[in-house]
Amino acid sequence: MLLLRWNKTLEKFRDQPAIFDGERVSSFSDLAESLAALPAATGPIAAQGSAHQIALATLQGWRDGQAILPLEKPGLPELGPIPEGVAHLKLTPGNEGQPRTVRFTAAQIAADADRLVAAMDLTPEIPNLATISLSHSYGYSSIILPLLLHGIPIQTVEVPFPAVVTAAWKNHKRVIVPAVPSMWRAWHRSGILKDAPIALAISAGAPLSLELETAIWNDCGLKLHNFYGASECGGISYDRSSSPRSHPDDLGEALPGVDVTLDASGRFMIRSSSVALGYDDSRSDEKLTAGSFLTPDHGHLDGPRLLLDSRGGDTINVAGRKLGPGRIEAVLRATGFIEDVRVFGIPSHDPERVDEVAALITTDHSIRDLSKAVADTLAGWEIPRHWITDPEPGDWQLTRQSLRKKHAGLAK
Incomplete structure (x- = not known):
């Protein structure tokens, strides 16, 4: 399924730029040629390193029917038997001892990327600026998968320092920038956000303070769009508004196809087509099955909008x-x-x-x-x-x- 999707992307965008990396520009056909040179994989594949390496490792897994595990550090951990039908793994921080993996089918991992592309109006005409880790769930679903499934190119950034970021986006008329609040704050303080060619500014990974969002809006006229998700289910909600929020805990509206309710304790219950199959080592106090995930976060609903009351768990x-x-x-x-x-x-x-x-x-x-x-x-x-x-x-x-x-x- 994922390989067929990639082949459609390749057919449509074959000679278009896929990855801008310094002076090097790789087209989609370049990725296909590099993939053809890779040997057949016989086990799970670690997707790590540069954007080019992670994209190729992903394609290799799709081609050879092997599960993919994006990793920030070298070395594939012991995974044990991987059930049939598992195409993707995410490493999550284990509160007690070793980290655990979350298991996804091909359809589940694709559904998350498709949902983000549609909700955020991502387009192949505007590249994603890769300032966040591409091996983390946020970066992989927001940048790597849109590249391979929708033809949305990547502009790499070696380090998210202001001078490096401005040099990267000068290559383009417009860029999409998924980042975390600490990056937005550093860029704001440096002054690089004024007149920046940013078509869409996304903030996720940590709570976005109202003070930072408002300051960037007032000083630069740039709206930060708060995005909320979890490794176990991908994107949950997104602030589509065109002006700053009025409440610091406003997580935006549920993404299309994502149903959010509250359980008896006030925690968010998520149901969508991108919820994982489960953990490799589940605990009795958790609820993660195909189709539904009970987050550790407590909140309430204000019409279509999610408001966060408190973050749960020990992470x-x-x-x-x-x-x-x-x-x-x-x-x-x-x-x-x-x-x-x-x-x-x-x-x-x-x-x-x-x-x-x-x-x-x-x-x-x-x-x-x-x-x-x-x-x-x-x-x-x-x-x-x-x-x-x-x-x-x-x-x-x-x-x-x-x-x-x-x-x-x-x-x-």
């Missing part, structure tokens, strides 16, 4: 990047420097950063030694910013959400 959101505290705990324990540890997120003083990582520990070693010991395993943003070395005895019995509330003042 830590650092400027749009999701982090499972259990994995950080495992890495810290592996150093042999600590007796016990509990990792959790606390609200950042910077609303666009969202969370900061905190760790409750018992150790005889210095924090400097501990940080150095995990530097080769954890990315800089994953290493705790706040260390609690003299916790109260009762802290160890608290949930992560309770620890978050108790120690919220650490980041102020």
Whole structure:
């Protein structure tokens, strides 16, 4: 199904630019030629690296009938048996221990991309600026899949620094920019958004503050469109309005084909054709089956619009990047420097950063030694910013959400 879709894209856009990467411009036929040179894959494929590499890995999986797992870091994790019919996997942060995969059929993963392209009026005449990670669910569904299924080209960006971004969009009359709030804030502060050739500005991955949205509107006349989704079901809602929202927790209207209701606890229940089959390791308190997903987020409905009351779960959101505290705990324990540890997120003083990582520990070693010991395993943003070395005895019995509330003042 996905390979047939790609063949239609190739037939329609064969000689058109597909990926703008520095001085190199690859056409859709160039991608097809590169694919033909790849050997047949005999197992799951890790899609990682550059936009060109991720696109080719995706096409290779479609061609050879293998499941694709986009990854930010090298190395395919142990996946175990993959059920028949699973075409795509997403890695989600596991709150307790190792990350888990979410399983999708070809139809489910395509439905998400088709829904976004239609709702956002994406067009092959305007390229997507790839400032976000293409291996994360947001970037993959918003940029890689529209490229391969709808012929919407990509302009790569090596790093989202203001000078690099402006150099990238100068190559085009108009660009579409999916980004996260921390990027929008940095670009606004640098002054590059004034008179920028942005046809559509999208913000997702973390809550978009009303202050940032309004400031960019007032200073640059640019409307940021808030987009809400989850790895397990893809896009959920989108703010289509042409002026700033009046409520900071306004998540926009449900996307076409997405039904949103509330369960008894006030959490969003999502039903759509892009909801995943399930996790590779499900828990009794979760609801994820083909067609329906119960989010950890609580909210309410105001007519067609979704309003967020509180974000649930233990996942830590650092400027749009999701982090499972259990994995950080495992890495810290592996150093042999600590007796016990509990990792959790606390609200950042910077609303666009969202969370900061905190760790409750018992150790005889210095924090400097501990940080150095995990530097080769954890990315800089994953290493705790706040260390609690003299916790109260009762802290160890608290949930992560309770620890978050108790120690919220650490980041102020």
